[in-house]
Amino acid sequence: MTLLETQWRGMRSGKIALAALWVSLLGTQLSADQLRVLTSMPPGFYQPFVAAFSQKHPDVEVITLNKNTNASVDEILRGNERQFDVFWSSSPEAFELLQQNGHLATVAATGAPDVHSFAYSALGWTQKQTGTTAASAGWDALLAPEKAGAIAMARPSRSGSTHMVLERSLQVRGWQEGWAYLLELAGNLSTITARSFTVLDGVANGRFDIGLTIDFLAHSRAEEDLSFVYGTPVMVTTARIAVLADGKVPEQARTFVDFVVSDAGQRLLMTPEIARTPHAAHIRAEATAPYHQVLEDALTLNWLEYDAALASERYWAVNALFDAFVFEVFDARREAWRRLRVLEADLAAPSVAMHDIRRLLTTMPIAEDAVGNEGRATNANAFATLSERQETSLQEWRAASQALLNEADRLLKVLEAEQTSDLVREE
Structure with a gap:
């Protein structure tokens, strides 16, 4: 397979060598120093880093692809056919998933995954x-x-x-x-x-x-x-960057990652164009924007850390449950809430039926222990074609979602009919 489409934005002689890739690069011949970065970050974030890195390392050609986190994880889990060297994202559970499936490079001296925190977010x-x-x-x-x-x-x-x-x-x-x-x-x-x-x-x-x-x-x-x-x-999360196990230029990848977490890279985060809170404490101490202090206070309190490992275990299931109970029935759920609120505003006191409707609209009938790697809806093959187990679970969840909405609709109709009758009698 040849390179079908590459949108180059290359600027030579000390300028940025940058490209946005839109189609498969499988089979494309790589140049010796071509570094490929897959990121969910917007161009306004990563372009200043690429520019600064290219000034320090003009011999390394940096190619980037902006892709949402879930699609990026999907691509890497499928085998990283386009041979990206670096993955860069604000979603810590994405790195947990890649580590679990052996897609992160390891540090030779320690055997630990070659992944680094570079910023805080909330x-x-x-x-x-x-x-x-x-x-x-x-x-x-x-x-x-x-x-x-x-x-x-x-x-x-x-x-x-x-x-x-x-x-x-x-x-x-x-x-x-x-x-x-x-x-x-x-x-x-x-x-x-x-x-x-x-x-x-x-x-x-x-x-x-x-x-x-x-x-x-x-x-x-x-x-x-x-x-x-x-x-x-405020619940603080760490944004990360990692060297991928199946990239082609691991040394250049590590050089790029080292730059992002270096003092120069950390200070670049605080520019107005990027506006992020650095991970390095001594660089955060230089920050003056008000939002930096919000995160600093949250880190000091440290009342509850974001559990990326837990999130990664049920990554597919949580997204699929949202789709089944909200996204796929969005209009019906939103309309049910509108009707309930009309009744709540019109009636002097909430009835038992209104409490029942609210319960139906806020119930998740799927237990926590039924999802995740230890539950029935495993993350195995979560981002490619669904497994038979996932397909079965998804159909059951859709049916459960619809059943709750149907019962809420039935009770709403009863209350609405009673309210109409009361108005007629008053007239």
Whole structure:
């Protein structure tokens, strides 16, 4: 197979040698010093790093591909046919998955995976600028009825940062309460987008008021009048970069990774164009932007660390459950919440039936111990063709989701009919 399409953005003589790859490179002859980087980071993030690295190492040609985290993991698990040397992402569980499946290079001296933390991040939401002070608010604020139709999020199976929103809820609140929160939040969503960047675009152009996202994406677009609100309690995650086991230029890959975690690379994170919090404590001490202090305080409190290993064990299952209970039935679930809130606003006191409806709309009937590597819905082959076990589980989950919505619809119709009858009698 030959190289069918390569979109080069090469600039020689000390400028960036950069390309965006869109099709398979299987069978393409590699030059001796061609370094291939697969990343979920936006171009505004990685281009300054590539430029700075190329100035120090003009003999190394850097080629990058921007691809969402889940699709990147899928490609590597399938065999890394395009022979990427470096993987770079904000999703720590992605690296856990790659390590479990033997796709990370190891350090010769220790045998440890050649993966490094380079930045800290936290989750929350973006909105139009309200001030220069770093803001924070409880996640329950997003459940207020007046937020209905005002919130957007990306589909977790297409966005590593949004998958972390799911896991953050499940790890902080517990499995059942976490899903109850997410299923109620679905009632306030305006849309579910395909990419994280689209969420910020929608807030910037006024399509919706609030967008769930990760901090640095909002900070880097402050010039578009966007601000970021940290969801409290703040749960800090580490962004990572790793040398892949099946790349072609491991020495150049390690040189690139070393640059990213070096003092020069760490300081580059704090530029307004990138706006990230460095992992190195002595570099963080130089930070002046208000949001750096939010993460520093969260690291000091250290009340609960993000469990990337746990998230990796149930990575496919959590995304599939969200699809079955929210994404695939989005209109029906959102409409059920709208109808319930109309009844709650009109009736003086909630009835038993209304409590039952709310329970049906916030119930996750799939137990935590039924998913993950130890459960029935294993992660094996999670990103390629689904296994028979996964297909069976997915069909059962879809059926369970629909059954709950059907019963909620039945009870809503009963209450709505009773309310109509009461109004007729009053007339």
